[in-house]
Amino acid sequence: xxxxxxxxxxxxxxxxxxxxxxxxxxxxxxxxxxxxxxxxxxxxxxxxxxxxxxxxxxxxxxxxxxxxxxxxxxxxxxxxxxxxxxxxxxxxxxxxxxxxxxxxxxxxxxxxxxxxxxxxxxxxxxxxxxxxxxxxxxxxxxxxxxxxxxxxxxxxxxxxxxxxxxxxxxxxxxxxxxxxxxxxxxxxxxxxxxxxxxxxxxxxxxxxxxxxxxxxxxxxxxxxxxxxxxxxxxxxxxxxxxxxxxxxxxxxxxxxxxxxxxxxxxxxxxxxxxxxxxxxxxxxxxxxxxxxxxxxxxxxxxxxxxxxxxxxxxxxxxxxxxxxxxxxxxxxxxxxxxxxxxxxxxxxxxxxxxxxxxxxxxxxxxxxxxxxxxxxxxxxxxxxxxxxxxxxxxxxxxxxxxxxxxxxxxxxxxxxxxxxxxxxxxxxxxxxxxxxxxxxxxxxxxxxxxxxxxxxxxxxxxxxxxxxxxxxxxxxxxxxxxxxxxxxxxxxxxxxxxxxxxxxxxxxxxxxxxxxxxxxxxxxxxxxxxxxxxxxxxxxxxxxxxxxxxxxxxxxxxxxxxxxxxxxxxxxxxxxxxxxxxxxxxxxxxxxxxxxxxxxxxxxxxxxxxxxxxxxx
Numbered sequence: 001x002x003x004x005x006x007x008x009x010x011x012x013x014x015x016x017x018x019x020x021x022x023x024x025x026x027x028x029x030x031x032x033x034x035x036x037x038x039x040x041x042x043x044x045x046x047x048x049x050x051x052x053x054x055x056x057x058x059x060x061x062x063x064x065x066x067x068x069x070x071x072x073x074x075x076x077x078x079x080x081x082x083x084x085x086x087x088x089x090x091x092x093x094x095x096x097x098x099x100x101x102x103x104x105x106x107x108x109x110x111x112x113x114x115x116x117x118x119x120x121x122x123x124x125x126x127x128x129x130x131x132x133x134x135x136x137x138x139x140x141x142x143x144x145x146x147x148x149x150x151x152x153x154x155x156x157x158x159x160x161x162x163x164x165x166x167x168x169x170x171x172x173x174x175x176x177x178x179x180x181x182x183x184x185x186x187x188x189x190x191x192x193x194x195x196x197x198x199x200x201x202x203x204x205x206x207x208x209x210x211x212x213x214x215x216x217x218x219x220x221x222x223x224x225x226x227x228x229x230x231x232x233x234x235x236x237x238x239x240x241x242x243x244x245x246x247x248x249x250x251x252x253x254x255x256x257x258x259x260x261x262x263x264x265x266x267x268x269x270x271x272x273x274x275x276x277x278x279x280x281x282x283x284x285x286x287x288x289x290x291x292x293x294x295x296x297x298x299x300x301x302x303x304x305x306x307x308x309x310x311x312x313x314x315x316x317x318x319x320x321x322x323x324x325x326x327x328x329x330x331x332x333x334x335x336x337x338x339x340x341x342x343x344x345x346x347x348x349x350x351x352x353x354x355x356x357x358x359x360x361x362x363x364x365x366x367x368x369x370x371x372x373x374x375x376x377x378x379x380x381x382x383x384x385x386x387x388x389x390x391x392x393x394x395x396x397x398x399x400x401x402x403x404x405x406x407x408x409x410x411x412x413x414x415x416x417x418x419x420x421x422x423x424x425x426x427x428x429x430x431x432x433x434x435x436x437x438x439x440x441x442x443x444x445x446x447x448x449x450x451x452x453x454x455x456x457x458x459x460x461x462x463x464x465x466x467x468x469x470x471x472x473x474x475x476x477x478x479x480x481x482x483x484x485x486x487x488x489x490x491x492x493x494x495x496x497x498x499x500x501x502x503x504x505x506x507x508x509x510x511x512x513x514x515x516x517x518x519x520x521x522x523x524x525x526x527x528x529x530x531x532x533x534x535x536x537x538x539x540x541x542x543x544x545x546x547x548x549x550x551x552x553x554x555x556x557x558x559x560x561x562x563x564x565x566x567x568x569x570x571x572x573x574x575x576x577x578x579x580x581x582x583x584x585x586x587x588x589x590x591x592x593x594x595x596x597x598x599x600x601x602x603x604x605x606x607x608x609x610x611x612x613x614x615x616x617x
Contacts, residue, residue: 371412
């Protein structure tokens with residue numbers, strides 16, 4: 001080979017060798033950057049895991065404190081569940097926190113400071129719980145009010161906040177590092193692709209694939225951060241609403257007992273008017289009854305929000321229920337608003353309380369009407385829906401699965417984001433004073449959650465609002481008829497020989513119930529507690545019906561019924577209460593074999609329920 005030929009071959013091979021060298025350098029750079037990206041991503045996930053553990057620790061200690069206070073204030077051991085969860089899971093979470101922060105000396109110092117604080121706080125909580133179990137209520141309350149517990153909680157929150165700030169700083173640095181690596185990777189890959197143009201057919205597809213992977217990873221990280229932030233906001237909101245729910249549920253029993261006395265007595269007084277009284281007396285009684293009924297409605301809505309209303313679920317066809325309500329809704333919301341229904345074909349069945357579904361739709365329709373003062377269109381739509389795992393992760397309280405969704409859409413004024421964030425809070429309203437209680441949406445929220453469902457608001461200012469209520473799909477049962485409308489003019493009376501035993505520890509409620517039943521034609525015997533009631537049952541074997549309160553000192557109504565039916569299995573029983581407990585209600589649902597009348601009740605409601613129980617096969 002001559003010198004000229006050698007030079008020619010070299011000139012041909014040199015670009016190829018340069019291209020191969022550049023291709024190899026590009027490949028090595030891509031692999032190295034990919035490794036850096038994976039490492040940066042791992043550190044971001046590490047910070048998010050630490051944040052999640054901190055959030056769980058804070059939830060556990062806050063829940064323990066809330067449960068302890070609820071237990072000390074009410075004596076109800078059901079409040080101890082968050083405390084017991086904290087006792088069971090706190091050591092595991094602290095151990096995980098120490099392990100996850102072992103790479104950070106500052107965080108390790110804070111973990112070392114946090115551990116004894118949590119131990120001391122749990123010891124203070126345990127001391128008050130122990131005093132309550134020994135019936136030393138006053139000493140337990142004194143311990144709750146001492147400053148040590150508050151000081152410990154402030155120190156715990158301060159320490160957790162310091163750790164959270166440190167992790168936020170680290171997370172920001174690590175996200176920035178990941179993004180920087182992404183930008184470098186993009187630059188290197190694109191530049192190398194230009195320089196090795198002769199190898200573009202081989203290099204570009206691989207380079208673009210890596211760019212897409214890096215961009216996808218970065219996008220997923222940003223999405224996870226946004227979802228985590230939204231979930232933490234939701235948890236804080238749910239904690240606040242749960243605390244209000246505990247408060248409202250705790251006072252409902254006494255309120256409903258008082259309202260039962262007022263409503264029952266007013267009803268009896270109204271029915272005993274002869275027409276010879278002062279003409280304004282009937283009006284005064286009607287006004288008093290209207291006010292008492294409004295108070296009862298408010299209490300019922302608070303119970304719904306706190307998820308302590310007794311539900312009587314049935315298998316329901318939502319299409320049939322909504323279709324049956326259309327005419328009533330048109331009359332309720334007025335002629336200026338056009339009501340449309342869009343009913344899905346092949347709609348799944350749901351298992352929920354049909355009366356509460358109706359109440360929810362009416363509440364939402366009334367809210368929609370108020371948002372359309374100049375008129376508009378109200379659309380009620382049913383559909384099948386499936387909430388996937390991604391949606392469930394973004395909404396902490398949601399379980400992934402199949403649902404039937406009932407959507408209420410209006411063409412009204414819409415809501416701001418701030419209003420949407422607070423819409424389900426009890427007593428929050430944007431209406432003028434005297435035009436709303438702020439409990440309508442709270443009641444719908446509580447009903448949806450108690451029914452293991454979900455509720456979501458979509459709204460824009462000036463473009464209207466859609467509220468979607470998701471109720472879990474039910475499989476494998478017949479469809480129940482919509483609730484029958486009762487003729488309020490009918491009042492079934494007692495028959496000869498029918499004897500009712502009334503058991504109620506509240507004297508005024510007992511007196512009112514006895515008077516009402518006697519006015520209805522029944523022979524009535526009464527007792528102030530379960531022990532005396534058992535004696536009455538033994539001495540009066542002809543008693544037809546046991547009408548008993550659920551919550552009584554000494555022995556509950558359910559325990560009384562169990563003892564009574566051991567002797568008389570055929571005894572008819574009607575329970576009454578103003579507050580759900582697990583005696584006859586489990587997970588918010590009335591037991592299938594139970595007849596139940598919620599306090600407060602009218603004479604007419606009592607008459608119909610007693611007759612229904614006595615006539616039951």
